[in-house]
Amino acid sequence: MTKRIFGKPIKRNEDPRLLTGQALFVDDVEIPGMLYAAFLRSDYAHARVNSIDVSTALQRPGVVAVYTAKDFGDFWKPGPLQVPPPSAIPGAVFNARTLIPMAKDKVRYSGEPLALVIAESRYIAEDAMADIVVDMDPLPAVTDMEKALEPGVTLVHDDLPSNLAANVKQEKGSYAEAAAKADFIIKRRFLIDRGAGGAIENRGFVVNWDAKAQTMNIWASTQAPIPLRNGIAARLGLSDTQVRVITPFIGGGFGPKIMTSMPDDVLLPIVARWLGRPIKWIEDRRENFLSTTAERDQLHYAEIAVTKEGKILGVKDVFYHNTGAYDPYGMTVPLNTQTHTTGSYNVPNYYTEVRMVFTNKMVVTPVRGAGRMYGVYVMERLMDAAAKKLGMDPAELRLKNLIQPDQFQVHTGITGQDFVENVLDSGNYPATLARAKEMIEYDKLVKTELPKLRAEGKRVGVGIVCFVEGTGVGPYEGANVAVDAGGKVNVATGISTQGQGHFTVFAQIAAEQLGVSMEDVRVVTGDTGVFHWGAGTFASRGAVVAGSAVNKAALMVREKIFKLASKLLKVPEDRLELADGRVFVSSDPAKAISLGELSQKSNPTRGVIEPGVEPGLEATAYFGPPYGATGQGSTAMLVEVDPGTFEVKIKRFVLVHDCGTVINPMILEGQLQGGVQMGIGNSFYEQLAYDENGQLLNASFMDYLMPQATDMPLRMELDHVVTPSPLNPLGMKGVGEAGAIPIPACFAQAIENAFADIGLEVSNMPLNPSRLYELVKAAKNS
Amino acid sequence: MSKLVLVDVTVNGVRYQRQVEPRLLLSDFLRHELCLTGTHVGCEHGVCGACTILFDGESMRSCLIFAAQANGHEIRTVESLGTVDKLHPLQEAFQEKHGLQCGFCTPGILMTVLPFLETHPEPSEDEIREAIDGNLCRCTGYQNIVEAVKLASEKIAARE
Numbered sequence: 001m002t003k004r005i006f007g008k009p010i011k012r013n014e015d016p017r018l019l020t021g022q023a024l025f026v027d028d029v030e031i032p033g034m035l036y037a038a039f040l041r042s043d044y045a046h047a048r049v050n051s052i053d054v055s056t057a058l059q060r061p062g063v064v065a066v067y068t069a070k071d072f073g074d075f076w077k078p079g080p081l082q083v084p085p086p087s088a089i090p091g092a093v094f095n096a097r098t099l100i101p102m103a104k105d106k107v108r109y110s111g112e113p114l115a116l117v118i119a120e121s122r123y124i125a126e127d128a129m130a131d132i133v134v135d136m137d138p139l140p141a142v143t144d145m146e147k148a149l150e151p152g153v154t155l156v157h158d159d160l161p162s163n164l165a166a167n168v169k170q171e172k173g174s175y176a177e178a179a180a181k182a183d184f185i186i187k188r189r190f191l192i193d194r195g196a197g198g199a200i201e202n203r204g205f206v207v208n209w210d211a212k213a214q215t216m217n218i219w220a221s222t223q224a225p226i227p228l229r230n231g232i233a234a235r236l237g238l239s240d241t242q243v244r245v246i247t248p249f250i251g252g253g254f255g256p257k258i259m260t261s262m263p264d265d266v267l268l269p270i271v272a273r274w275l276g277r278p279i280k281w282i283e284d285r286r287e288n289f290l291s292t293t294a295e296r297d298q299l300h301y302a303e304i305a306v307t308k309e310g311k312i313l314g315v316k317d318v319f320y321h322n323t324g325a326y327d328p329y330g331m332t333v334p335l336n337t338q339t340h341t342t343g344s345y346n347v348p349n350y351y352t353e354v355r356m357v358f359t360n361k362m363v364v365t366p367v368r369g370a371g372r373m374y375g376v377y378v379m380e381r382l383m384d385a386a387a388k389k390l391g392m393d394p395a396e397l398r399l400k401n402l403i404q405p406d407q408f409q410v411h412t413g414i415t416g417q418d419f420v421e422n423v424l425d426s427g428n429y430p431a432t433l434a435r436a437k438e439m440i441e442y443d444k445l446v447k448t449e450l451p452k453l454r455a456e457g458k459r460v461g462v463g464i465v466c467f468v469e470g471t472g473v474g475p476y477e478g479a480n481v482a483v484d485a486g487g488k489v490n491v492a493t494g495i496s497t498q499g500q501g502h503f504t505v506f507a508q509i510a511a512e513q514l515g516v517s518m519e520d521v522r523v524v525t526g527d528t529g530v531f532h533w534g535a536g537t538f539a540s541r542g543a544v545v546a547g548s549a550v551n552k553a554a555l556m557v558r559e560k561i562f563k564l565a566s567k568l569l570k571v572p573e574d575r576l577e578l579a580d581g582r583v584f585v586s587s588d589p590a591k592a593i594s595l596g597e598l599s600q601k602s603n604p605t606r607g608v609i610e611p612g613v614e615p616g617l618e619a620t621a622y623f624g625p626p627y628g629a630t631g632q633g634s635t636a637m638l639v640e641v642d643p644g645t646f647e648v649k650i651k652r653f654v655l656v657h658d659c660g661t662v663i664n665p666m667i668l669e670g671q672l673q674g675g676v677q678m679g680i681g682n683s684f685y686e687q688l689a690y691d692e693n694g695q696l697l698n699a700s701f702m703d704y705l706m707p708q709a710t711d712m713p714l715r716m717e718l719d720h721v722v723t724p725s726p727l728n729p730l731g732m733k734g735v736g737e738a739g740a741i742p743i744p745a746c747f748a749q750a751i752e753n754a755f756a757d758i759g760l761e762v763s764n765m766p767l768n769p770s771r772l773y774e775l776v777k778a779a780k781n782s
Numbered sequence: 783m784s785k786l787v788l789v790d791v792t793v794n795g796v797r798y799q800r801q802v803e804p805r806l807l808l809s810d811f812l813r814h815e816l817c818l819t820g821t822h823v824g825c826e827h828g829v830c831g832a833c834t835i836l837f838d839g840e841s842m843r844s845c846l847i848f849a850a851q852a853n854g855h856e857i858r859t860v861e862s863l864g865t866v867d868k869l870h871p872l873q874e875a876f877q878e879k880h881g882l883q884c885g886f887c888t889p890g891i892l893m894t895v896l897p898f899l900e901t902h903p904e905p906s907e908d909e910i911r912e913a914i915d916g917n918l919c920r921c922t923g924y925q926n927i928v929e930a931v932k933l934a935s936e937k938i939a940a941r942e
Contacts, residue, residue, distance in 0.1 A: 011877050018885030019873040021820015021860040025886065028819035123805065198920050200824040200832055201886045251822070251886025252920050285825040499884030499921050666880045673923035674883060701829035701918065709911040709924040716925055739923075 006512040009666035013518065014249075014503040024248040026204035027282045029219045034206075035064055037268060037281035038125035040115040040132050041291060042107040045143075045360040045694025046154070047136040049105055052115055057131035062124035065275060066132070067116045067267070069104035075270055076101055079261025080231065082365075083330040086168055088419040093167040097157050098328040099363065101266040107136065108156055108325035109362050110694055111290030113263045118271060118279060141360040141694035145299055145322040148357040156325055156358035165327045166356035170338055172413030173349035175305070178314030182305035186385045190300040191764040192374045192744070194688040195681065197367045198706050199498070201251020202283035203292055205264045207272040216269060218245045223258040224536030225526040226494045231260050232269050240532065243269075247526030253498030254678070255367035256293045258538050261328065289699035294688055295333065295367035297322040298374050304382040305349075310392050312401045314349030317341055317378055321356045322364060329365040331356065332417045336371030336470065339414050339422040340741075341379050344429045344466040344632055345401040352414065360694040366538060368678050369740040372469055377765065380465040380745035384752065385761075393446070394749065395437055395464050402429045402466065405723075417539070418473040420627050427632045431721045432656040433466055436634035439654040439717055440464070445638065450753075459641040460651075461754025467742035469631040471659070471734025472544030472727070476624030478533045479549035481510055481557050483617040485603070487581050487596030489514055489521045491554075493546045494534025496526025500736060501667040505543055506550045508663055509730075513554035514561070515578035516595065539628070540734025543663060548623035548728040556619035564602055564617070565593055629725035629733040633657035635742045637713070639750040646769035646776070648684055648751065650713040657738055658721040661731035665720075668735055673716050675739020681707045682740065683747035687766050755779065791852045793818065794862040802849050809833045811849035812859060820860040820889045824918070831917035834890035835859050841894045860889035863896075871937035872896060872930075881930030883921030891917045895931050905935055 017023040054066040069076050078098045086092040102113045115132050119125035140154045147153060148163040156163055179185055206219040216238065222228050222245070229245040236243070250257065264281050272279045283292065300319040306312055321334040334354040342350050383401075387394040403410055403424065410424040437443070445462050453460045479493040491510045497503065507521035524530045525546075526537075534546070558578065565583040566573045569591060577586050584592035595617070603615045638652040655672060662668050685705040689697045698704045724731025748762040751772065760779040767775075786801040793816060800815055807826075812818045812835070821844055824830035828846040835844045836858035864870035869877065872892055882888040891914060898913040899905070905913070910931045911924070919927060 012880070014885070015877040015882060016866040016869060016873075018882055018888055019860075019869060019876055019892070020864060020866055021818070021889050022866055023885060025819070025822070027813070027823070030814070030817065123803070199884070199886075200830055200918060200920050201822070201884070202824070249886075250884065251824075252884040254920065285827065285830075499882075501883070670880045670883055670922060670926060673925050674921045675923075677923035678920070700827055701825045702827060706918055706920065708916075708918065709914045709928070712924050714907065716923060 004512065005508045005518060007662055008664065010504060010508055010518060010664055012501050012504040013507055018249065025201060025251055026206060026219050026221045026248055029206045031208050031278040034278045034280055035118050035120065035275065036122040036125050037279050038117045038122060038129055039113040039263060040117065040129045041111045041287065042103060042114055043110060044107055044136055044138050045110040045141040046139040047107045048139065049103055049107060049114065050135040050137065053133040054115060057117060057128040060124065060128045060131055062120040063117060063128045064120065065118045066128065067271065068114065069102040072101065076104065079266060079328060081330055082260060082328050083332055086331045086335065089168055089170065089415045091169060094331065095160055095165050097326050097358065099261055099326050101263050109360055110696060111362060116267055118275065143359050143361060143690055143692055143694050145320040145357045145359060148359050149355065156360060163358045164355065165323050165358050166331055168331065169353040170414050171351045175314045175316045175349045175351035178349035179305045182313050183308040184389055185303055185305050186382060186389055187303040188381060188385055189763060190302060190378055190381060192296045192298050192377060193766060194294050194297045195367065195686040196289060196294050196688055196704060197254040197256040197292065199252030199254050199257065202285060202288045203257060204282040205268055206278065206280045207268050208278040209272045209276065211276060214242060216243045218243065219248055220245055220265065221250045221257055222247055222260065223253045223496055223498065223538060224260055225496050225528055226532055226534050227536060228260045228265055229528040232265060235266065236269055236273065244529040246529065247496035250496060250498040253537065255295065255370060256365065257498065258536055259293055259365055285701060286699050289704065290696055291362060293363045293365040295364050295370065296682065297364055298337065300378050302378045302382055304386055306386050306390065308390065310390050310397050310400050312345060312347050315342060315347050315379065315382065316351045318353045321354050322359050322361065323356050324359060324361045324363040326363050327356065328363065333364060333366055333371035335417045337375040339412065339416040339470060340372040340375030340468060342412065343376055343379050343468045344403060346403055361690055368675060368737050370539065370737065372737065373682065373741045373744060376467040376741050377745045381748060384749050395442060398466055399430065399433060402433065404430065416470060418628060422470065423627050424468065424630045425725050425727050426723045427630065427658055428721050428723050429466065429632050432632060432634040432658055435656040435719055435721065436464060436636045436654050439656065439719060440636040440638065440652055442636065459643050459754045460638065461750045461752065462636065462638050463746040463750030463753060464634065464636040465742050465746045465749060466634045469540065469738045469741055470628045471540035471631055472625060473539045473541055473628035474624045475535055476622050477535065477546035477549050478531065478620060478622040479546060479553045480531050480618065480620045481550065481553040483557060483595050483599045485596055485600050487520065487594055487599065489516050491521060491550055492524040492531035493550060494526065494531050495537045495542050495546045498537065500542055500671065501664065502542055505663045505667060506547060509547055509550045510554045513551065513558055516581045520581060540736035544629060544728060544732045544734045545623055545625065547663065547732060548730060549621050551730055552621035552623055553619045556621055557617050560617050560619065561595065561598060564598055568593060568601060623728065625727045629660065629727045631657065631659040631733040631735060631738055633738060633742065635746050637746050637750050639754060641751065641754050646772045653713040653715065654717045655739065656719045656721060658723050659735040659738065660723060660725040660733040662720065662722065663732065669718055671735045672718055672739040675737060676716055676743060677707050677712060679740040679743025680712065682766055683744045684767050685711065787850045789849050789853050791855060791857060793857045794859060804848060804850050806849045807845055808847045808849045808852055809844040812844060818859050818861050822886050822889055824887065830887065831894060832887045832890040834893045834917065836893055836897065839897060841897055860892055863892060871941060872934040875934035875937055876930040879926050879930035879933055881922065881927040887917060887919045891919065891927060899935055899938060903935060903939060905931065
């Protein structure tokens with residue numbers, strides 16, 4: 001490739017519409033005759049449902065219908081598992097309890113739907129919710145993931161013997177043998193609490209059943225349009241071609257929008273058929289907090305075995321994972337934790353065991369980082385504890401144990417979320433650490449700057465950590481690339497887009513391969529009426545997997561272009577070139593044919609064609625990697641703590657990242673910066689605070705704090721190391737979650753460093769000023 | 783349903799007269815009555831800032847006031863800036879500096895920044911961060927938004 005466009009910081013195609021208010025989001029869809037839905041949700045986290053009386057609500061003017069679980073008859077049933085169970089892992093125990101469309105006999109989390117109101121306006125639907133009388137007997141709520149497994153505790157699912165949702169043990173080598181040889185074994189307990197996805201656009205769903213055409217059009221803010229379409233068609237007994245899911249612009253995804261078989265997408269399509277009218281449901285912010293999935297929530301008992309020289313012999317990690325009331329997303333999150341813990345290091349012996357538990361809290365499914373963050377946190381915290389024990393510099397200890405560039409590919413022996421062994425494909429881990437050290441001037445900070453600032457009475461500390469990010473996993477994505485009669489290139493893929501710039505990066509790939517300008521490429525993502533194969537946007541895989549499919553399809557079209565042009569121009573293919581939307585003879589550029597004309601010739605309206613010739617300059621291609629490509633990076637920060645308020649300011653922030661070949665450096669940096677913001681939130685601002693009754697105490701943006709502009713470091717200083725992945729032709733690795741993953745670990749280390757004089761230790765995340773104050777007080781008293 | 787009230791309001795230079803419920807939020811009025819869907823709703827409790835519009839020239843959360851309160855007032859929404867083919871310098875700056883990703887919070891940020899730049903033609907970094915502190919963005923980490931606002935101030939100055 002000559003790379004005129006690929007690899008350049010091209011401005012985004014999608015921006016003009018977004019900037020002018022002309023981009024269609026799901027709540028912008030208006031259809032004549034539309035009705036509006038609202039869900040009445042349980043205030044209790046755990047309760048028996050005795051009765052629900054909707055008779056008063058039905059009498060309210062403007063209310064069209066009110067439904068409870070029993071109204072759906074046999075249609076009411078638990079949804080499918082959204083990802084397969086972990087049966088590929090020997091000895092895995094997994095109890096599937098998938099989401100139900102609406103609570104019937106029992107409520108298992110606060111926010112679970114009890115009734116669905118359909119009315120002429122959302123205002124009326126909400127009024128009617130107050131008319132519904134629900135008789136429930138509260139049950140004790142299970143919220144603590146460790147206590148949830150104690151004998152005699154209340155059961156979230158009465159038909160199971162305990163609250164154990166899953167148990168997966170994996171081991172590489174023998175940790176017991178490593179521990180026997182170690183000079184030191186360091187043990188710690190770590191807790192990472194919950195955070196929200198926090199997309200600024202809440203979830204939404206619009207369904208329009210056209211009885212005459214016998215087709216259903218759906219607009220949804222989903223990260224998984226094709227699984228969503230397949231599920232809806234199957235449940236309704238419609239064929240796939242009768243149901244079209246369109247993802248318009250989506251106001252952020254961050255994970256929770258990957259969920260399908262949610263109450264809205266299960267119930268609203270059938271209600272729309274029953275009522276014969278279009279229905280819109282737009283979640284409000286409180287509902288988003290209460291009943292759209294969230295993440296984090298793990299408790300780790302971890303240990304590291306090291307020699308006195310600082311060589312890691314082994315790591316053991318036994319952890320609890322709180323899946324909440326159901327486990328529709330299988331074990332993706334805790335499996336990510338298991339594969340990411342040993343991260344960037346040579347760890348010859350590793351034992352990891354997860355005990356996944358049901359509790360009366362909202363369901364946990366992936367949120368940006370998806371389990372990787374705690375794996376990295378556990379390992380990096382153990383490294384810091386080891387460094388202190390050994391009297392070594394934390395960066396030096398890391399350098400000593402990093403996987404070296406000549407070791408790839410590294411087989412970790414641990415099965416990941418894609419049910420194949422986690423393999424680290426490529427990288428230069430020492431280079432990212434060295435560069436991060438250099439950029440933050442680590443040695444100077446440690447030797448001279450920090451002591452000087454501390455002598456002035458400042459509470460300052462530095463942190464530096466390494467991390468990996470498994471990205472670009474299978475199974476596959478596909479793409480269709482076609483040149484139309486006007487010479488425009490149309491690219492379609494099944495994944496949907498939530499701000500990652502796919503409309504631009506896929507256009508860059510196609511424009512490069514087909515010699516057209518960016519303006520001449522139109523990209524459609526997530527419209528099952530245009531392309532209907534694929535899995536979805538998750539695990540930092542869009543650009544890598546779908547991008548590779550676009551590349552492959554574009555190359556196939558390129559081949560067709562040359563073949564047909566060669567025939568028409570009567571010149572051998574190897575003497576032709578493709579640029580500026582035309583094919584021309586290298587030696588005689590005036591002898592040319594435009595792509596539009598070629599396209600027309602490839603699709604004759606009369607006459608005969610040769611046998612075997614397919615019409616059009618079009619190709620569909622699929623790409624599925626054997627396993628995901630692993631990105632890696634190192635990050636460092638300098639923090640200053642206000643000794644009076646315990647407010648923490650990040651004074652310097654550095655991140656060096658390797659995601660292989662870069663398609664668009666501008667978009668890449670944006671992805672990293674956004675991830676960092678979420679990581680900072682998970683370190684010091686964001687916590688979904690549940691009480692012992694399973695009540696979420698901060699279900700609003702007033703109480704749940706996401707980082708604002710003044711909370712962020714002034715500069716996120718970024719740099720890149722490029723080690724192309726061997727797993728796809730363009731050498732790409734994903735980046736969507738990278739920024740978030742290492743931040744809590746780095747933040748914890750920097751805070752500890754700022755209070756090194758009093759031996760402060762940070763175990764749990766997130767911190768906040770009060771927690772930090774308590775930690776400091778306890779450290780001073782001990 | 784309660785008695786309807788008259789709203790006589792100018793939005794983006796166009797006068798509208800509508801009978802609405804007294805409880806109708808201005809954000810819903812703009813979006814669903816006038817079909818000006820560029821104004822977005824993220825929280826409906828006045829924190830996220832996605833629904834920010836100009837109310838008699840000042841930034842205001844349209845989810846925190848009723849449509850009826852806009853009676854006799856002048857409103858501007860994001861639709862009053864540039865067009866897809868001819869962006870306003872503020873919009874150009876956001877595209878050039880990659881100050882948006884999913885773009886959902888963006889209209890609210892633009893309508894916050896627009897009057898800010900009138901009173902702060904040469905804003906400092908701190909002033910910009912303070913100005914946009916009431917607008918939540920989950921995608922960008924704000925750095926590129928700050929850069930975009932700086933660039934916009936330069937573009938606007940060059941134009942004048």
